[in-house]
Amino acid sequence: MARLHFNLDTDQLKEEIMDSNLKDVTKAAVVLLLNEIMENERDEYLKAEAYERTETRTDYRNGYYERELLLTIGRVTLRVPRTRNGEFTLSLFEKYSRIDQAFVLSMLEMVVNGVSTRKVKQVVEALCGESVSKSFVSSLTAQLDPVVNEWANRPLGLTRYDYVYADAMYIKVREHHKVVSKAVYIAYGINEDQKREVIGFQVNHHESYTAWKEFFQSLKARGLHSPQLVISDAHEGLKKAIQTEFIGTAWQRCLVHFKRNILMTVAHKDKKEVAMALKRVFDVVSPEDARKWKDQFVDDCLETGRFQKAVAILEDGFDDAIQYLTEPVERHPFIRSTNHLERLNQEIRRRERVIRIFPHTQSAFRLIGAVLMDYEKEFSKRTLWGRKKRNKSKKS
Known part of the structure; x- marks a missing residue:
């Protein structure tokens, strides 16, 4: 291992200590140390x-040039040595470039996870003593473009x-000096490993x-092949597509939305009764059982003259x-x-509440x-029905 021989300028260091606050002293010491390492x-x-x-000499000295480096104690100016042929490179900047990249990635992760650009700006200032603009933080997110596009x-x-x-949600976007609503189309599928995977959004x-x-x-x-089943709400354009x-x-009509549509036609005092009847209809294992309980519910309603609107919706979408x-x-x-897709939408809403209005479509x-x-990283950790089988085997 090579030994480092430090020839620190003690007069310069003493002067920095006498005339500066503790933070400046630390920066001055770090500058002297890094210059000596280089x-x-x-x-x-x-x-x-x-x-x-x-x-054995390989080249000759060729003076110095100044270069700034952003550290956690703030921005420092270093005296960087160079050689005549220009082939000499320093490991110091390679190391700190990796640190810079990690720092940028951390900032991006904060933004993605719902931290406002204003708060990110405050974090950077607290860590580095450097003031950065909100536009600078926003511009960093542009580094996500090639990753997201791929x-x-x-x-x-x-x-x-x-x-x-498949489902759609609405967001607010600034466009041509106006705030407009735009639809975000999201589709995810269950793959051959019984894991959920976001397969597209627009x-x-x-x-x-x-x-x-x-x-x-x-x-x-x-490359998407026709699936066995597409699950969605009953939007007419979506059904037709x-x-x-x-x-x-x-096409599987979302059962939660379907029940909700039926219950909306029922008086509050009768909702519990109808909800129990619908539970009996749909919590079965075969179409025949579902049809049997549905017919019984419909017959009871026809005899009593109750819940006519609910029956009409049930018959039409059954x-x-x-x-x-x-x-x-x-x-x-x-x-x-x-429901799984609704949970995904909530994650997007959590971030949207921080932004409120996206500055443009590309940022959205x-x-x-x-x-x-x-x-999706969370999706990849868990199987769906395969997981239940493992739990049962553990109990046995």
């Missing part, structure tokens, strides 16, 4: 001390997604048949709401509603994509 690195590279003549356009043909969930002007169709076409262009783009795919019953029983809790795409990528 000087020794150059000596080792040259294989010769200053004014020393040796047969992830958002990755091929989907390498695995099969038997179940695909920011568009509004939720419509044309927009949903284009979104599904983009997924197919990336599913039928158009996924031939042979069944077949679309029981498609999950044709799948294996252990999968039923996971494929009968879009960038940050929502980063949130989805981060949340």
Whole structure:
């Protein structure tokens, strides 16, 4: 291991101590130390001390230049040695460039996880003693663009997604000096390992048949095969796009939304009774059982003349709401509603509440994509119905 011989300028250090506060003293000591480290690195590279003549000398000294470095104690100015042929490089800056990268990544992680740019600015100032603008913090997030774009356009043909969930949410975006609402389309699928995976998202002007169709076409262009089941709410444009783009795919109407629509037609005092009847209809293992309990509920209502609107909605959407019953029983809790996707939407909302209004569409795409990528890491840790089997085996 090479030894470092420090020739510190004690007069300079003494002067710094007498005339500066403690923080400046620390910075001055660090500058002297780092300058000496770099000087020794150059000596080792040259294989010769200053004014020393040796047969092993590789190059000659060529003065110094100044360079700033941002450390946790603040910004310091260093006296960087150089050589005549210009091939000499310092390990010091390589090391601190990695630290800088880690620091930038930490700032990005704060932004993605819902910390406002104002708070990030305060954290940087507390750690480094450097004041940075909110626009500087915002510009850092642009580094996410290539990462998010690559992830958002990755091929989907390498695995099969038997179940695909689709939903849209609305955000506010500043556009042409106006604040407008835009739809964020999100789709995630359950892959062959029984793990959830965000397979696509898009920011568009509004939720419509044309927009949903284009979104599904983009997924197919990336290799998505027609799934067995698409789970979503009953938006007319979304339903039509599913039928158009996924031939042979069944549509599962979100059971939670469906029950909610039925209960909205019932007086408050009767909600509990109707909710129990719906639970009996849908908490079964086969379409035949569901139809039997549904028919019994409908007959009782017709005899008493009660809940006519609720019955009409139930009859109209019943077949679309029981498609999950044709799948294996252990999968039923996971494929009968879009609840998992609603949880994903909440994560986006948490970040959106901090921002309130996205400055432009690209910033919305960038940050929502980063949130989805981060949340998908949690998806990859857990299987769905496979997990239940393991728990049962442990109990036994």
